[in-house]
Each structure stands twice: as C-alpha cells, then as structure tokens.
Amino acid sequence: MALDRKDLTILAELTTNARASHTELANKVGLSSTALARRQKALEDEGYIQAYQAALDLSQFGLTTTVLVRIALESQSDDALKAFETEVVKCPSVVRCFLMSGTDDYILIVLARDIQDFERIHRTELSRLPRVARVQSSFALREIVNRAVPTVVFGEAKR
C-alpha cells in the first residue's frame, strides 16, 4: 500500500489531534468526511496507526530528571541477556532500554524526580538487576528535541 500526500497529512494531523473528528480532519486535508473516514480506517487496518494515546506532562508528576544509564554485563551469554532483560522490564522508572552494538551493553533511559530520587532508583531498581558488571550514569541537563515521529516520515505533506 502506497501512501500519498493526503495520507501523510492525515497522519501528521492525527499525531497532533488524535481526537479530531472526521469532518474536522476532512477540512484540513481537503476531502469529504466520508472519503477521509475510509482512508483513516485503512490506515488503522494496515497498521500505520498503532494506537491513540494521551500524552502526559511528566513534569507535572515531578519527573523532571532524565538519566542515561549504560550497563555492561558480566558476560554476553544468552542466558545472561535473558536474565537481565526479564528483570529490566519490571523496573518502574525505566522508559527505554536498548541492547547496543559495540561494547555489547545496554543503554537505559530512566526518569527520576531529581538526583536524590535517582540515587534511590539506582539502589532499589538498577543495582538489583542480575549479571551487571558496570553501571555508568549521565544526567541530561536539557532536552533539545523530543519527537515521537521523525519529521522525515511526513515528507512533503506539510504544505
């Protein structure tokens, strides 16, 4: 299935207003509401749209500190990776975790209230992860870019 410019406009708009009605979207895209409804349903059925979700302001919850954590395991054996990964998904403060190439370790993104709170997280969540050889943390001083979708996806959809 190939997406044309109108599809990309629909997607770009829905990434901003997920609750926009058919008629509302139809005006912005330049279609009738029924044609738009068909395209939107197709985009959902084909899997381009995974879900509609509310974005929370995490700073309202006091989570203003982002920490990047690099973790190296004692060994890169298969069961060491599995043991680590089954535990890391349970950490409530971890929002992202990648298995990285290069030095064969993991990179986590952790959200904390402040530095003291990260000390608690380090003690109660991170240090309990199995098979860990080394943990290295660096704090994000500022966030310059935070996009859910790279702008390259929408191509020339924006007029």
Next chain:
Amino acid sequence: MALDRKDLTILAELTTNARASHTELANKVGLSSTALARRQKALEDEGYIQAYQAALDLSQFGLTTTVLVRIALESQSDDALKAFETEVVKCPSVVRCFLMSGTDDYILIVLARDIQDFERIHRTELSRLPRVARVQSSFALREIVNRAVPTVVFGEAKR
C-alpha cells in the same frame, strides 16, 4: 491538586485508548459518565494531559534502525551550544536530543531505514552540524523497553 486512584486509572486508560468515550471510561473507572467528564476535563485543564496523539508504527515506514549518536563540540561556549541546537532541531531524522552532563556533549537518537540509510543521514544531516568536534555512533540491536510513561506514575492504580 492531588490525584487519587481514580484519576490515575483514567490517565492509565487514556494513555492506551485516547479516543475512549466518557461512558466507556466511566465503566472502567467505576464512575458515572458525568463525574468522569468532570475529572477528565480537570486533568486536561491542569495540564496533566498534554495532548491526544496517534502513535504510528514506524517499522511500517521502514524505520527499523535506531542509532545513538554521541556528539562533542569544539567548545562549550554559549554561542557554540546555541548554534548547534538551532541546527539540530532541523534534522528530520533526529527524534531526541539531550544536552548531557559529564563530558559536556550531546546525545541524539536517530531513526534510519538501515545502516546504509544512516550513512546517508550521517553525511547529509549530522556532518553539517556546526562546531562539532567528534561524532560517535552506536547501533541499537534490539529494543527491550519502550514506554511513553514510566509505570511508576500510575502507582497502585492497576488493581
């Protein structure tokens, strides 16, 4: 404003189904639709809910490769930072960018179609960033955790 368990349940549900109707949510939370409408509107007005957005399946767009890029500048002067940051926001493949503590450099998360595509991005986007002294890239082999909201936010809302 203090959030009780019902508020957290509403937020947890909306992060999954942003298009859920008042009556639908009311059943899950255990409220009437009007009481729920009041709470939801309050959560929006207080800023807990920033937006409702559609989540796209980026793999459907061929973006299956995540790259972490560490960048060190020639100098940490104020105008060097400013020059870099005004340009990095224009890079269409960059989804996140942090100013980091420690070695005083930046960490970017870049989405690419594959390794060849990242070479193109490196050439056309990253190498044109100003005041850059060193660029170091590592590829994500696998994504273990990807949450928009840390589960710690919802606390004990999940029964």
Next chain:
DNA sequence: TCTCCTTGGGCACACCGACGCGCATCTTCC
C-alpha cells in the same frame, strides 16, 4: 450537637454532531 457549607457523585434530559450507508459521478488504467 446541630447546622451550614463545600466537595464530589449520580440521574435525567435535550441538543448537537458524528458516523456510516447508499448512490451518482469522475478519473484512471487497461
């Protein structure tokens, strides 16, 4: 202890709008 006031919830109703269907039209490709 009684009463007032505030906060939050539920019920009922009415209005407005979205949604989905059917059909006619148009374009494009074979």
Next chain:
DNA sequence: GGAAGATGCGCGTCGGTGTGCCCAAGGAGA
C-alpha cells in the same frame, strides 16, 4: 470503451456530550 477504484453528496440514525438539579459525605464553626 469498459471496469475498478476513489470521491462527493445527502440522509437518517445513533451516540456522545453538556447542563441542571438533587443527593450524600465530610468538615468547620457556633
């Protein structure tokens, strides 16, 4: 020229949404 896909219009039904009103619980103060 025909067929298939996509669009637009109109309509009716359905559901959500918002409002008004009343009720229950809890706290404060006299």
